[in-house]
Amino acid sequence: MAEITTAPVTEQVTNPVTDDGDHDRFSHYVRKADATRAAIEGTPVIALCGKVWVPTRDPSKYPVCKTCAEIRKQLINRTNN
Numbered sequence: 241m242a243e244i245t246t247a248p249v250t251e252q253v254t255n256p257v258t259d260d261g262d263h264d265r266f267s268h269y270v271r272k273a274d275a276t277r278a279a280i281e282g283t284p285v286i287a288l289c290g291k292v293w294v295p296t297r298d299p300s301k302y303p304v305c306k307t308c309a310e311i312r313k314q315l316i317n318r319t320n321n
């Protein structure tokens with residue numbers, strides 16, 4: 241089951257990035273398959289907004305990335321229509 245191209249595939253994942261600055265502490269949406277793989281293998285994920293990082297911390301305390309939220313909304317709308 242690796243069909244990830246058109247599914248409404250998002251999951252909120254942490255992004256307290258440590259290697260490119262404290263200003264970038266947001267939760268980003270990533271594809272669920274990527275998040276799962278990252279958790280298992282420690283590989284980087286690519287957020288909907290294009291950000292690439294290795295998720296390492298609890299996402300719940302960070303605000304959601306506006307770009308990700310916007311893209312996710314569009315994906316959901318497209319899927320529903």
Ligand SMILES: [Zn+2]
Nearest residue numbers: 268289305308
């Ligand atoms: Zn984002």
